[in-house]
Amino acid sequence: MMMRAAVGLWVLSAVICVGSFIPSNNWPNSVSLVNEANQRFSFRLYRKLAADADSQGKNIFFSPFCVSTALAALSVGAQGETHRQLFSGLAFSSSLTQTDVDQAFQTFLQRANNTSQEDTSEGTAVFVDNGFKPKPEFLQTLKQSYFTDGFNVDFSQATESADTINKYVEEKTNGKIDKLVENLDPNTVLYLISYIYYKGKWATPFHPKLTKQDDFNVDKNTKVQVLMMNLEDSFNTYHDLMLNTMVLQLPFTGSYSMLLMLPDAMATLEFTLGPNRVIKWLQWMRPRRYNIYIPKFSIKTSYNLNDVLSEMGMTDMFGERANFRCISEEQGLAVSEVVHQATLDVDEIGATAAAATGIGIVTTAIWDPVPVLKFNRPFMVIIIERNTEEILFMGKIINPTI
Template sequence: MTMRAALCIWILAAVICVGRGHAIVKHQAEQDTVVDSRANTASLVNAANKEFVFRLYRKLAAHADSQGKNIFYSPFSVSTALAALSVGARGETHQQLFSGLGYNNTLLTQENVNQAFQMLLDRANETTRGFINSGTAVFVDNKFKPQPEFLETLRQSYLADGFNVDFTKTTDSENTINEYVKEKTNGKIDKLVSNLDPSTVMYLISYIYFKGQWASPFDPVLTKEDMFNVDENTKIPVQMMNMEEELHSYYDQGINTTVLQLPFNNSYSMLLLLPDDMAVLENDISRGHVTKWLKWMRPRRYDVYVPKFSIKTSYSLNDVLTGMGMTDMFGDRADLSGIAEGQKLAVSEVVHQATLDVDEAGATAAAATGVGIMLMSYRHIPVLKFNRPFMVIITERNTENILFMGKILNPKME
């Protein structure tokens, strides 16, 4: 009887977005029909990824460990890691992964999904000019021999780096993985792995990093201490940033929520959602809402107040993914024979970590900017103050791809 080896997946989102520095060379002689077919399947995968955003959010928000806490995660990073895992899954395990991700088995093959992620990552890399860095990495035990096809598909479609380690030397293995992660996340996550199980045979990591400067930065001189209303009985002091600016906004009467768009100096934006009732927003928000908001937003001059904050989140996604139907991969029924034949593999843990830093210059702490603040107007300017719990979405304005999503209950909660 073959012993079950431990397969760990760590998903990492360190401060916001997608796309890594491997350009995939396209054959210029590709026929138009092939290009169209790939574009169509990429569109199907993209649509499923957008739906996955909100299904995953509701599962995270409902989880006991999330109660009373900030929520922040990268659905794109989770999708990338699980899609990469599905390359090695077979049978019912593969069907559950596809179903959980929202991929229709009758319309999409594994090859379709692989090609779609290659296109999505490549396109993001081509259009983001260095402010986004993401990809995957596989750390394989020296004595474990994965299928060459599995590793090649990860390298080609998911931009994976590959490393051999000796997992029996736990300290050395931890240091190797942690140093890699620290470099890829610009120091944001410097100790991902600890107490490594020496029976581990493989680690699959998905990382993502975004550094964006506001198109119109906040003036640090205007940042003052103010109160943030965590709930009816709790107020905390925060550093509240302020600007008067013409910004795009929308009031959604259906869910009584004000939506404000803070654009970065690229094609990405942060959407800040200030609801009358957080529970209504959390239960109802969907892909369609984001499409509607971006379409119908109109510019208006606001006196805007947004808290300056840094948050970190960490999730074990085993229960959440099991609740989304991805059950077999965690137990004896796991079929990951596409990774390696003749060995009984199972996923021991899926962990997601994310950080978000918001300051006057942008969405990371390491920010610099040269954009001036517009002059104050003397006419009446409505005040929009994010001094109570709000939600945040990081999206690409043209494709509406949602890269990060979260809920800020307490800007000072670590």
């Protein structure tokens, strides 16, 4: 039986909420198409994660842009049906070529890393075994379009190789993700990593003296104690009557915002939510003074995306039918696993999120002129760039204490 060479795909994203994507007024049509596809992919991936048995009763948090960056970079090396499945799974239209996609991600990453805002870093890296020789064209495209750092390692020395990868990830995510790789497949010849680190400060910070212990209702039968932050100010909000969901926009000092969604029925929101609805919210929001309460929390998530991506149609890359002839003519090259880790920290100053993928009740008092908006039960969160509607991170907070 033929020995299979393993390709590891890891997507890393770290967010501390500071903007990175630039307005898209002058984007070519193909770049706009890829941007729209990334938005569709974000919600498809979220729904798959939310429906997964391992996610039931747990917080969900991930970086869809980070995952799509890793998979787009992988598609550079794919051919035939493997390539078609990757493009279809990523929601790329049939009119888009590999060159279109490469140029689009080059635009996204170039403008992201040229931003004047601090504490933001996005990019990719490839770790290649000393005995494996990828095609120069593959490595050149990764370097030019995906700003890929390249490293040679000896994957037969599994512990040392894992340490090398983990140290790189830890540095790029400012320590937010320090142990991405634990068990390396002994047949690994290449690891492809995509990372994002993002840190931002609230445009209007919360005052720490107003943070108090309060109840958070995980479900009808479960309450947990959380530190609840409090702020009274004018906020852009929208009440989606169709979904019975209150949407709050909390801007950061840059061009990014956090959208917090408080639904009456979480399942209804999750099933219906998509790019067009988010755009509608942003367009229809109006400023109103609110007294808001949001839990202070820190969460970390980890996902093996093999099954989820297979359910999204990207099956061949994991098995004997994988075709990565644009990486190497070597027989038997396949993806061993796609792993994603993400973290989110929210406090009075701002929010910090990091992700790595390898490959409350609304109450109003009639006599009170300032209504209360309290996120004291499960809610959804999206970190979005206001000009391009690019979704950097999204998730669902079921329990802020886990």
